[in-house]
Amino acid sequence: MDIHMDEHPNEQKLSQDELIRIAEERNPGKKVRYAFWDYDEHPNQVLFDLTVHPDDDFEKSQYVLMNEFNGKVLIEPKNEGFLYIMLRLHTDIFAGIPGKLFMGLMGILFLISIVSGVVLYGPIMKNFEFGMVRKHKSKRLKWLDTHNIVGIITLAWLVVVGFTGVINTLSDVVVGLWQQGQLAEMTAPYKDLPAIKTKYSSVDQALKISEEKDPSMKVVLVAFPGTMFSSKHHYAVFMRGTTEMTSKLLKPVLIDAEKGKFTDARPMPWYVNVLFLSQPLHFGDYGGLPLKIIWTIFDLASIVILITGVYLWLARRKAKLQFKEKSPLENELKEI
Structure with missing residues (x-):
């Protein structure tokens, strides 16, 4: 359903008091506690948040989007669906303030991992060309090089998103x-x-x-x-x-x-x-759709960094275990 409305040059908008009355009559027992306007995405429309008590949790909100000219209810958004679940998982993992603070801690650890990665990357790349990926070496080295190059290319974006994410959790x-x-x-x-x-x-x-x-x-x-x-x-x-x-x-x-x-x-x-x-x-809400596309590309790149990082951690762990298993036998051979 297209809820974007055309301009109404020959009509007059209803008063907000009248629109509030209509919204409250549609939801008996609930009162409007917030009114929102989005002039870019929803011109000539108002979104009301209704609850029984003004200090109720937002989970109890009933939303009503209305046409300001005729008071018609265009849509009644719900706190449900795939995108809502993804947003809650991203912001507070359905745990409220403790969840937000936990996500903030994860954000701080994320920034620390970026700094440590840069510190390690500098000395390693002194002997190699920038952007090098050793395709003909071992699989682990190829994944390591991919992890490093994608990480260093997206460094600035990762820092910005990580830092602003920590701020948002507060x-x-x-x-x-x-x-x-x-x-x-x-x-x-x-x-x-x-x-x-x-x-x-x-x-x-x-x-x-x-x-x-x-x-x-x-x-x-x-x-x-x-x-x-x-x-x-x-x-x-x-x-x-x-x-x-x-x-x-x-x-x-x-x-x-x-x-x-x-x-x-x-x-x-x-x-x-x-x-x-x-x-x-x-x-990525600055700059409209172009910036959102760029943010999506960088998001995909960060997923590559995550996957390669996990793989390298598992591969290194596996290599250490194999070394420990071989070490006793090698020591015995040396003694012989």
């Missing part, structure tokens, strides 16, 4: 630091106030105020009160720039969700921006 830590630091400062006057018991103010009003504060930026995310990216009293409206670099960075604008008034807006701290910049670089 996303929960980074969010926690932001919550306890900048977000706590921005919402300090509301710290001791009870949670909002009345109906929230208009989301459209929150978007209007945020866009007026910085017309050069676009709204990409609204976090509702009680979620991990806002307080119990605010809409957190996240804005992004329009250039290739600034489109990866977010600026939160806090709107009082009871009174519908502006509270505060600040650029994200440096450590959050490092995370924002590392995520698309790790997955």
